[in-house]
Amino acid sequence: MANGEAQSGLTLHPLEQFGVHPLFGGHEVHWYTITNQTLWLAIGVLCVFALFVVAANARALVPGRGQNAAELIYSFIHNMVRDVTGEDALPYFPFILTLFLFVFFANTLSLIPMSFAVTSHVAVTGILAITVFLSVTLLGFFKHGTHFLDLFWVRSAPFPMRFVLAPIELISYFVRPVSHSIRLAGNMMAGHAVIEVFAGFATILVISPISIIAITAMYGLEVLVAVVQAYIFTILTCVYLKDAMHPSH
């Protein structure tokens, strides 16, 4: 394999693009070091700011392009929270909208060539998922007290079955932050790695047209995946929130 790489010039390092490097020299990464991760996180936040504060600031009666996009996203997420979680969850709508916008911009910005895929790191998505998990669990206990545990003690099931269902429900509850974060990170990482692998094939003359077509097709799919994964991340937050607001069903 080492010979083949040397002869064809084919070097596949699909995961190298996810490396975190300090931007201003040095090799050590401390908590205060400004890395490419920090840069693209900041750009993502700035995009949210630009869309929702700068572009929508005019509050015009006839909205311009920016305000129109902001209103579209706003009403989309507003409807989603209302339909999935219910009318009483609307106080938590700002958090969910923020979550969606951040994940959306982080996902779509990572599609710019030579940029950095912020959400491909479990460290980023894990923090988001753990925030959702902890706040939803605390909310459930604050709202319902010990009745929140009905989520695990399924009262609609026959009595002997509840002993079987309780551990299953417990495991499926605690695996939520894991699957919630790894779904987003894994999807982003997988897509970018696949594009990188095809880009590696493009150096071989014979199959380079095929690989360029494949990159183009994958890129189109990745645009879809970036938007859909942001949507799924948000809608699962809504589903988890619904469990905390109405644990009985």
Add this chain to the structure above:
Amino acid sequence: MSPELIKMGAYIGAGLAGIGSGVSAIGVGIVAGNYLAGALRNPSAAAGQLTWMFVGMAFAEALGIFSFLVAILLMFVV
């Protein structure tokens, strides 16, 4: 054990983990196909259930992503 043997085992394991991706693809296909079948029977109810199709797809897909992660870990970490 020799490092080559460990490397070989890791690569074989990574290849086997690829089966997981294929099986989860079947799951996603079942979700989408059943959604489409239901939507064609009752198109007026289709729009309201699109959300739940995506949720079902996400759950089916997550396990495939886990197997992808296992493959990546075996190839680059072990």
